[in-house]
């Protein structure tokens with residue numbers, strides 16, 4: 001039996017500047033600096049090579065699910081495209097009880113796209129266990145990162161080149177390309193074009209997510225609604241800044257990180273869709289300073305840059321007591337990558 005596992009880190013957007021939607025496009029042009037953090041999902045992949053292998057993976061999967069949920073039913077989703085059959089089960093440790101149809105899971109899509117590109121000639125069955133620590137609809141890029149981790153495995157499995165993997169990443173979603181290299185990078189176009197690779201930050205970060213999520217597509221649509229009148233002249237990436245909470249584009253200056261400007265043009269739209277975000281931003285601002293606090297991507301999770309990991313841990317515990325999902329983590333140079 002062949003076995004692989006891969007790490008899929010979450011990201012924050014240190015800056016996210018969004019241009020008005022061009023008439024002939026369905027995605028917005030953005031300019032964003034993304035940074036990976038230590039919070040991550042893990043992908044476990046087994047490829048049975050005979051009947052005994054098949055039995056072993058099914059038993060292992062059921063044991064894992066029984067342990068996690070105390071139930072017998074495995075919740076496995078199976079999808080077949082061409083010669084590739086993907087069985088996937090999600091072990092959701094975020095408390096969201098995430099349910100995604102097998103064929104809609106970006107992990108399945110990534111494997112199927114790679115098998116197609118590789119012209120897979122023989123039937124193959126792969127078993128995937130996706131351990132989720134990154135909450136969905138949070139702006140932390142969990143789905144995209146899972147896809148990049150799947151691409152790292154598929155590259156080995158199907159012997160594909162970096163160029164082909166990059167092409168598939170851009171087709172599957174705007175954020176996936178970033179996770180192929182991770183760390184800190186400036187991205188442009190619809191978010192899938194790397195324009196500059198920067199040194200990774202290393203500072204402690206507190207993540208706090210309101211109970212409701214925000215859909216990325218809805219957030220961009222709300223952005224258009226809010227900015228249509230104000231910014232109708234089609235200025236490139238010149239949308240209004242972060243609204244009342246972080247209006248001047250915050251700054252933090254941890255010694256080793258130099259000075260990084262925080263800005264998110266989607267913040268106002270996300271707050272309008274999910275007003276609880278404002279409460280979370282206020283909670284973070286009170287403790288980290290308003291200039292060190294921002295919405296993650298299209299939300300609804302928010303982050304605060306902390307002075308120490310100890311401070312981040314204490315604040316995470318405070319936010320959890322108030323009923324929010326919360327994690328202390330750190331910025332780190334990590335990508336969607338195979339584990340040994």
Ligand SMILES: C[C@@](CO)(OP(=O)(O)O)[C@H](O)COP(=O)(O)OP(=O)(O)OC[C@H]1O[C@@H](n2ccc(N)nc2=O)[C@H](O)[C@@H]1O
Pocket residue numbers: 013016026027028029030032138139140141142144172173174175176189190191216217220296297298299
């Ligand atoms: C906002 C950002 C910031 O990094 O990420 P998240 O906060 O969702 O993680 C990205 O722009 C999201 O990227 P990603 O989540 O990959 O989006 P996609 O799957 O490609 O697109 C989902 C939908 O969002 C809208 N969309 C996405 C990207 C973009 N540049 N302009 C858009 O208008 C489109 O309606 C699209 O159909």
Ligand SMILES: Nc1ncnc2c1ncn2[C@@H]1O[C@H](COP(=O)(O)OP(=O)(O)O)[C@@H](O)[C@H]1O
Pocket residue numbers: 100104105106107135136137138139140141142143144146147215216297298299
């Ligand atoms: N492996 C996956 N993990 C999480 N969401 C996924 C996955 N595959 C597909 N999706 C879909 O993609 C959407 C966006 O992914 P998500 O992780 O919520 O990213 P973000 O919060 O950064 O927008 C989810 O709401 C879900 O419907």
